[in-house]
Amino acid sequence: MKSAPGHILVVCTANICRSPMAAALLQHALAAQPEPLRSLKVISASVAGGSGDSVSANSVTAMKKVGIDISGHRSQPVTDELVDNAALVLGMTESHRAMLLSHSASDPDHIYLFREFLPPPADIEIGDPYGGPLKFYESARDEMVEALPSLVEFIKSKLGKPAGG
DSSP: OOOOOOEEEEEESSSSSHHHHHHHHHHHHHTTSOTTGGGOEEEEEESSOOSSOBOOHHHHHHHHTTTOOOTTOBOOBOOHHHHHTEEEEEESSHHHHHHHHHHOSSOGGGEEETTTTSOTTSOOOOOOOTTSOHHHHHHHHHHHHHHHHHHHHHHHHHHOSOTTO
């Protein structure tokens, strides 16, 4: 039996725009929750990107506008270990979910989309702002912020109980 998963993994295509923003926003939201949620680490990775790339300047600017600094983020590719050790894996689009499911031999029941828990008719995918103007990054950030309450509630229901409870 493997040990209890220790993190939430957020993924996007290159890990330089959406997933660093989403991970920072979710980490900020969980910091306001009681244990064990407060101690959950949120990390991000790419399904198709490199390692060590800087976060996009527009992502940094969009996040600074809400008081969160992600300028130190560096990209990393997703690995089987990151997926398998995650309590929850959150993609931005259905294509990310498909890549994650093909990437890991683990239980697909812990792979979701970041906006999946919003009530219909909400769009559950977050489009890629890469290469677009700042307003595209702000729009992606706002879509993530909109999803946070329903996502945190889902995380509470799935992970918020003390071990063995």
